[in-house]
Amino acid sequence: MEQAPPPDDRSRPPADEAPGPEPLPGGPTPAAPTLARRTDGSPDWPPWFGFVGFLGAIVCTLIASGIVLAIAGVDEGDNSPAIVVVATLIQGIFFVGAALVLGRAVAAPRPWQFGLRRAPLWRTVGWAALGMLAFYVLTAVYAAIVQPDAEQDVVDSLGANDGTLGLVAAGLMVMVVAPFVEEFFFRGFFYRALRTRYPIYAAAVVNGAIFGIIHFSFDGADALLILPPLMFLGAIFCLVYEKTGSLWSVIGMHAFNNAVAFSAQVDDGWRIAVFAGPLMLAACIVLPRLMRDGPSPFPPARERVDPNPQLSLPVE
DSSP, rough: OOOOOOOOGSSSSOOOOOOOOOTTTSSSSOOOOOOOOOOSSSOOOOOOHHHHHHHHHHHHHHHHHHHHHHHHOOOOOOOOOHHHHHHHHHHHHHHHHHHHHHHHHHHOOOOGGOOOOOOOOOHHHHHHHHHHHHHHHHHHHHHHHHHHOOOHHHHHHTTSSHHHHHHHHHHHIIIIIIHHHHIIIIIIIIEEEEEEOOEEEEEEEEHHHHHHHHHHOOOOSSSGHHHHHHHHHHHHHHHHHHHHOHHHHHHHHHHHHHHHHHHHSSSTHHHHHHHHHHHHHHHHHHHHHHHSSOOOOSSSOOOOSSOOOOOOOOOO
């Protein structure tokens, strides 16, 4: 007695695939909806990572600074330049650490995920120059309309006007340490996390606002007038980073802007700026040439699935 041949498994859909939709009567088979998938290995950092990292770094800085002051026997209210420099370095360590720790919670962090990657040189320089020009034009228009009578006192708190040592220390903090640390966290991590879920301009506005607030000294109502330009700058950094895909572009912009401000606000500040500023710009050009290339740090465009698809019948 003959046995029936076994069914051909090749005709069955794979176990992990749902069967496609049935063809409509008299019409073509509708395409099955496709789910959005990551194809470049970019980690899915949720947007709240940026806020948690920001608050966590601030809290850890306050705790660690208090411990250092207690060990050193310094009064809690001591705001001497040396204390401010140490606290700023501690804050920078926690900002970078927060980005790395939270990033590792999703996937092992890689430099390109934070924008530390190669990029076409002249295209990057062009976008950076356009971004700085846009910022200075916007700031000039804002100043002409509002005429703010306030300025940041960061360089004074760092001891820039307290002798040669203070001038050098403040210059290095403002033009070397701050551009790298702040861009690594605010653009390389925070903005990148926002971009996982939100469009470019929404993420840039949120990131720029927080960037401006952290640079605000809260010295009365008049000081509020300098907050919008700081927010402009943070948002422009986001847009240039988006266009270039390289964090080095905004690190260079940040260093250049701080060098200009340091020269204008500090007596003999130009003596440090003419050295530290070009040094940082050169580093932002040379270091990417020494790094491995990587994919864009930003998530690819996602295909959105309509939760209520409407099927249209063919007209005969």
